[in-house]
Amino acid sequence: MGITSRKEREKEQRRKSILKAATEVFFEKGFQQASMDMIAERSQLAKGTLYLYFKSKEDLYLALMEDGLDILHNMFDEAIEAGESIEEKVRNVTKAYYGFTQTHHDYYQVMMMMDSGLLSDKVDQNQLQHIRLLQMSGVEKLQKVVEEGISQGHYEPSTDAKILVLMAWAATWGAIMLSTEKRKILPMFSDIDTEQFVLEISDRMTRSFQVKKSDKNDAST
Amino acid sequence: MGITSRKEREKEQRRKSILKAATEVFFEKGFQQASMDMIAERSQLAKGTLYLYFKSKEDLYLALMEDGLDILHNMFDEAIEAGESIEEKVRNVTKAYYGFTQTHHDYYQVMMMMDSGLLSDKVDQNQLQHIRLLQMSGVEKLQKVVEEGISQGHYEPSTDAKILVLMAWAATWGAIMLSTEKRKILPMFSDIDTEQFVLEISDRMTRSFQVKKSDKNDAST
Amino acid sequence: MGITSRKEREKEQRRKSILKAATEVFFEKGFQQASMDMIAERSQLAKGTLYLYFKSKEDLYLALMEDGLDILHNMFDEAIEAGESIEEKVRNVTKAYYGFTQTHHDYYQVMMMMDSGLLSDKVDQNQLQHIRLLQMSGVEKLQKVVEEGISQGHYEPSTDAKILVLMAWAATWGAIMLSTEKRKILPMFSDIDTEQFVLEISDRMTRSFQVKKSDKNDAST
Amino acid sequence: MGITSRKEREKEQRRKSILKAATEVFFEKGFQQASMDMIAERSQLAKGTLYLYFKSKEDLYLALMEDGLDILHNMFDEAIEAGESIEEKVRNVTKAYYGFTQTHHDYYQVMMMMDSGLLSDKVDQNQLQHIRLLQMSGVEKLQKVVEEGISQGHYEPSTDAKILVLMAWAATWGAIMLSTEKRKILPMFSDIDTEQFVLEISDRMTRSFQVKKSDKNDAST
DNA sequence: TATGAATGAGAATTCATTCAT
DNA sequence: AATGAATGAATTCTCATTCAT
Numbered sequence: 001m002g003i004t005s006r007k008e009r010e011k012e013q014r015r016k017s018i019l020k021a022a023t024e025v026f027f028e029k030g031f032q033q034a035s036m037d038m039i040a041e042r043s044q045l046a047k048g049t050l051y052l053y054f055k056s057k058e059d060l061y062l063a064l065m066e067d068g069l070d071i072l073h074n075m076f077d078e079a080i081e082a083g084e085s086i087e088e089k090v091r092n093v094t095k096a097y098y099g100f101t102q103t104h105h106d107y108y109q110v111m112m113m114m115d116s117g118l119l120s121d122k123v124d125q126n127q128l129q130h131i132r133l134l135q136m137s138g139v140e141k142l143q144k145v146v147e148e149g150i151s152q153g154h155y156e157p158s159t160d161a162k163i164l165v166l167m168a169w170a171a172t173w174g175a176i177m178l179s180t181e182k183r184k185i186l187p188m189f190s191d192i193d194t195e196q197f198v199l200e201i202s203d204r205m206t207r208s209f210q211v212k213k214s215d216k217n218d219a220s221t
Numbered sequence: 222m223g224i225t226s227r228k229e230r231e232k233e234q235r236r237k238s239i240l241k242a243a244t245e246v247f248f249e250k251g252f253q254q255a256s257m258d259m260i261a262e263r264s265q266l267a268k269g270t271l272y273l274y275f276k277s278k279e280d281l282y283l284a285l286m287e288d289g290l291d292i293l294h295n296m297f298d299e300a301i302e303a304g305e306s307i308e309e310k311v312r313n314v315t316k317a318y319y320g321f322t323q324t325h326h327d328y329y330q331v332m333m334m335m336d337s338g339l340l341s342d343k344v345d346q347n348q349l350q351h352i353r354l355l356q357m358s359g360v361e362k363l364q365k366v367v368e369e370g371i372s373q374g375h376y377e378p379s380t381d382a383k384i385l386v387l388m389a390w391a392a393t394w395g396a397i398m399l400s401t402e403k404r405k406i407l408p409m410f411s412d413i414d415t416e417q418f419v420l421e422i423s424d425r426m427t428r429s430f431q432v433k434k435s436d437k438n439d440a441s442t
Numbered sequence: 443m444g445i446t447s448r449k450e451r452e453k454e455q456r457r458k459s460i461l462k463a464a465t466e467v468f469f470e471k472g473f474q475q476a477s478m479d480m481i482a483e484r485s486q487l488a489k490g491t492l493y494l495y496f497k498s499k500e501d502l503y504l505a506l507m508e509d510g511l512d513i514l515h516n517m518f519d520e521a522i523e524a525g526e527s528i529e530e531k532v533r534n535v536t537k538a539y540y541g542f543t544q545t546h547h548d549y550y551q552v553m554m555m556m557d558s559g560l561l562s563d564k565v566d567q568n569q570l571q572h573i574r575l576l577q578m579s580g581v582e583k584l585q586k587v588v589e590e591g592i593s594q595g596h597y598e599p600s601t602d603a604k605i606l607v608l609m610a611w612a613a614t615w616g617a618i619m620l621s622t623e624k625r626k627i628l629p630m631f632s633d634i635d636t637e638q639f640v641l642e643i644s645d646r647m648t649r650s651f652q653v654k655k656s657d658k659n660d661a662s663t
Numbered sequence: 664m665g666i667t668s669r670k671e672r673e674k675e676q677r678r679k680s681i682l683k684a685a686t687e688v689f690f691e692k693g694f695q696q697a698s699m700d701m702i703a704e705r706s707q708l709a710k711g712t713l714y715l716y717f718k719s720k721e722d723l724y725l726a727l728m729e730d731g732l733d734i735l736h737n738m739f740d741e742a743i744e745a746g747e748s749i750e751e752k753v754r755n756v757t758k759a760y761y762g763f764t765q766t767h768h769d770y771y772q773v774m775m776m777m778d779s780g781l782l783s784d785k786v787d788q789n790q791l792q793h794i795r796l797l798q799m800s801g802v803e804k805l806q807k808v809v810e811e812g813i814s815q816g817h818y819e820p821s822t823d824a825k826i827l828v829l830m831a832w833a834a835t836w837g838a839i840m841l842s843t844e845k846r847k848i849l850p851m852f853s854d855i856d857t858e859q860f861v862l863e864i865s866d867r868m869t870r871s872f873q874v875k876k877s878d879k880n881d882a883s884t
Numbered sequence: 885t886a887t888g889a890a891t892g893a894g895a896a897t898t899c900a901t902t903c904a905t
Numbered sequence: 906a907a908t909g910a911a912t913g914a915a916t917t918c919t920c921a922t923t924c925a926t
Binding site for chain 4: 473474578581604605608609611612613614615616617619620628630631634639642643646647649650
């Protein structure tokens, strides 16, 4: 048993180290340009060995996606946990997402890649389904928070929690993509604090659903 | 004379038909997966012929991008022209962008791909520069409208036109990406009218910069 | 008739201009690297037109060889004519050959190319035979001169004219190739006057067959 | 240990067998006409395998050149070693060179090709430099022998060793080229013993520098 | 006759995957 | 389990030649 579990730990260890190498290479080269040779070299293993752990390049990529999503969702859970008010919880999730794109920049980029261009011919459909579910669950977590907020009178009673979440999500996502991808193109971006930008856009979007007291809503850059 | 122009027209015609085929294939397969063979077959031409019109696969791709951006920017100009009030102009641009993603869905998708990972090694740098400029100019057009709106007292005097535009743009872009790309993933999206969703998110974002009268702003889905 | 001959002259003219362009391009690029496109462009004609005058790239190449050999042999004839003594005639031929490699450097290079690498699959065998004959005739002309020299007692009576000519030819050819092709490799060549070198090697070779006043050093085959 | 060396030997073996196949194909077709497909087929390997051993067609060609030059220079060394007198040493080198062109005829032909038109764009410049050096070193070895001969009074004291060597070399090379390449063209060659021809031309050339017993025939540069 | 657009066979090279050791 | 040599299908691009105008 001890032996078995040590072996299993070693196996898991090796799996992780392959994933790490793959993430780096995918990030640096993009999915297509990355070759199994590069990943093998980076992970200090023989090419054949990769196929003992992942049955194809696509499979490796999906595993990596799952990994990234796991990290992200743990960050979400902590973010929601840590927030005391509804407002803070929502804000924390935005922060968490932004934080993920910064501290796990390679994971983020690699995950972004996926949306355009992976052909799922040889892809394990079960695994794909699992990833889809993970992607959804982030939104669902946020939705629960908002529903609580509605019932607490924090948002307009007529608010559709789903719509609110999707809009906040869309705005946040758009802001992050705009900041990270277009920074190179749009010089106007050069003097903007990205985190502020992302947080403010999320704030403005969620606040537009909030109940107005007598009014002193406004936002400063 | 007649002959020259007929020949030229035919050449242009063929160029267009290659671009059309290429757009389809790039859209279906992604840039990397799309092969010149596929494009040749789709356009009913021999492989070599493609190289008479475009000097490389990258070149073909860039030409296609330019084409798409041209269409988009014409739509923007008309949108701004057609709007009577500031509010309407901004709204029209959002509509135009959304419309573009729908009526030229393949162009849109292909343009989205670009951001992740085209190898600019063999790419004509002048052409690339031109594309960058086109991409920027859309934002700039909107910025002019907003600046006018600020000076007309339509938006808070303290508003930074650039920030407003970038936020509106980010939100709109995020909304469109979310709706088009994630529709397949998020079942919660199934009963949402996409155009409404996109317009509303843009509205909410811009309205958050507007001067509040005494207040009765709200939005229903 | 006038019309016919004008047309024929024009045709011949065009043929020549294609050959000229081809020589330049073959010289600059080598046979394989030279493309019919380049030759067409250089000769200011359409690609298709080349095929009205030469039935293939190989054919064009052979025509060019013939042209070069014609020039060379005219130079030989003049060289022999101009020489007053046997010695001078032989020397003049060497000079003429060297001169050809200098003033018609591109022809010379292009002719050298042929020896290595042309596949005669699609080549007109009659034309090839003609070229072979031309190549031989230079040697034959020289041989006649030497035979005269032997009968005049200029060379050892036992001399085999054929051997003398072949040896002189080999030495001259080797010297020219060494000087032109190896100059880039052998730095030791840098301070040698090529023409002197070539003439001297030919001299030494032929003189070794000459009758020695008081001596009798000789070589038997 | 045993395993490692066996594997290495096998690898070297395969490398050699590729080189062998390549030499044959290059010889038959010339560099440009030879395709990696042909070489793969000839060596009974898959095309991709070739690229495990040589990184490009050019690389393969250069490796082959180096191999051939190595053989040639070993033959030179032995030739010089084996000769007892100066005269014999020089003669042996000529013999060795001729021998090489006969026993390694394909190597010789392939090496001859090089001089006309290898594209050095993608070629490893270090390797190219090495080849240039090897090509030179043959001449240098001979030069040393001749210098010794001069100091021993074997050649005219005024003799420039460099000139003597270059002339002997040129004559020998010319003779070999004439005999091998033109044999097909010049029927007059048919009844000549090639080796005799080559040796004699070399003899005549070197002897023309030798001190004459009772005589004083000489040549001025 | 002259043109030049179109062709398509063929070239070098890459790389995911397999499999004997 | 781990290796890494071998594979060969697939990819981009070239270019001699043809042929409708």
